[in-house]
Amino acid sequence: MEFVRRLGSSAATLLGSRGCLLTFHRVATGSVWKTLPNRNFYIDLDFFDRLLTYLRRTGWQVVTIEEAIQRAGRNDPKDRYVNFSIDDCYRDSYELAVPLFRRHGVPITLFVTTGIPDGIVPMWWAGLEDAVLHRDEVIVDGRIIRVDTAAAKRKAYARIEREWDRTGPAASYARFCAENGIDADETHWRHAISWRMLDELRADPLVEIGAHGAMHSRISALPLNAAMSDLRACRERLMQKVGVSAHHFAFPYGRSGDCGKRDFALVREAGFSSAATTRKGIIRGPRDPFQLPRNTLNGAHRSLAAVELHLNGVTSVAAKVLGRV
Numbered sequence: 001m002e003f004v005r006r007l008g009s010s011a012a013t014l015l016g017s018r019g020c021l022l023t024f025h026r027v028a029t030g031s032v033w034k035t036l037p038n039r040n041f042y043i044d045l046d047f048f049d050r051l052l053t054y055l056r057r058t059g060w061q062v063v064t065i066e067e068a069i070q071r072a073g074r075n076d077p078k079d080r081y082v083n084f085s086i087d088d089c090y091r092d093s094y095e096l097a098v099p100l101f102r103r104h105g106v107p108i109t110l111f112v113t114t115g116i117p118d119g120i121v122p123m124w125w126a127g128l129e130d131a132v133l134h135r136d137e138v139i140v141d142g143r144i145i146r147v148d149t150a151a152a153k154r155k156a157y158a159r160i161e162r163e164w165d166r167t168g169p170a171a172s173y174a175r176f177c178a179e180n181g182i183d184a185d186e187t188h189w190r191h192a193i194s195w196r197m198l199d200e201l202r203a204d205p206l207v208e209i210g211a212h213g214a215m216h217s218r219i220s221a222l223p224l225n226a227a228m229s230d231l232r233a234c235r236e237r238l239m240q241k242v243g244v245s246a247h248h249f250a251f252p253y254g255r256s257g258d259c260g261k262r263d264f265a266l267v268r269e270a271g272f273s274s275a276a277t278t279r280k281g282i283i284r285g286p287r288d289p290f291q292l293p294r295n296t297l298n299g300a301h302r303s304l305a306a307v308e309l310h311l312n313g314v315t316s317v318a319a320k321v322l323g324r325v
């Protein structure tokens with residue numbers, strides 16, 4: 001561990017590392033995390049707690065996106081800062097993630113997909129997982145699938161998700177709800193963040209609220225007008241519902257094919273002052289605020305050493321070598 005940290009620090013010196021934006025989706029307590037069919041989508045809260053302690057101990061300052069951009073501009077070689085952002089936003093962002101950051105006295109950024117608190121984005125991934133977790137069997141297109149052990153649940157979730165990727169997840173989920181007697185609306189509200197929760201979080205000085213699209217669309221796949229209306233609709237909803245003027249945007253999906261030159265310009269035109277991607281990388285000085293790199297944390301990152309590799313830019317170098325950007 002110490003060796004990896006030192007190795008990372010030397011790499012950081014060579015690469016001039018300073019800022020690192022990290023993003024994740026959901027969190028769960030350690031005991032729940034182990035049972036989840038799609039657990040790589042969640043960060044174990046106990047691990048997160050250790051990570052925040054570790055960052056403080058090793059001199060990394062946790063900052064907002066706003067502050068990260070200012071620090072990038074100042075370019076102080078001694079500065080080491082990290083931002084954590086949650087994409088989409090779920091009930092656990094409100095119940096578990098923000099309270100953890102509050103306990104540590106550090107800020108967190110919420111990139112909200114406004115169709116989630118509006119109840120109009122079908123959260124098929126959460127609904128599928130919920131059914132697989134709580135039942136011993138599920139029906140998919142007339143086939144009964146046994147899901148009575150944790151391993152069977154994980155395997156079934158991955159298989160069904162792959163199938164739905166091909167067949168169209170929203171329509172497949174609607175069929176699945178009908179076949180399994182699931183109330184999609186009730187399931188949605190057990191997992192979604194609500195406007196009432198966001199209204200409460202807005203008042204917290206440690207919470208920075210940004211935008212993640214109205215419908216969680218892949219912006220590059222939309223025609224120009226549709227892309228612009230999604231960006232604008234998201235900003236307007238945040239203003240209407242919780243009085244937030246969102247300055248920062250994070251592209252849904254966010255990899256190279258999901259957002260490009262046209263889309264960076266559109267985000268600026270829609271009134272935002274920055275846009276974050278999920279292209280791996282670190283911030284080493286002033287840079288274009290409309291294509292900020294962010295490194296995704298998922299459930300598989302359960303060691304401090306793995307996070308150190310992100311902090312010091314080692315994963316971004318590896319991603320470039322492997323062509324995964």
Ligand SMILES: [Zn+2]
Binds near residue numbers: 252
């Ligand atoms: Zn997202």
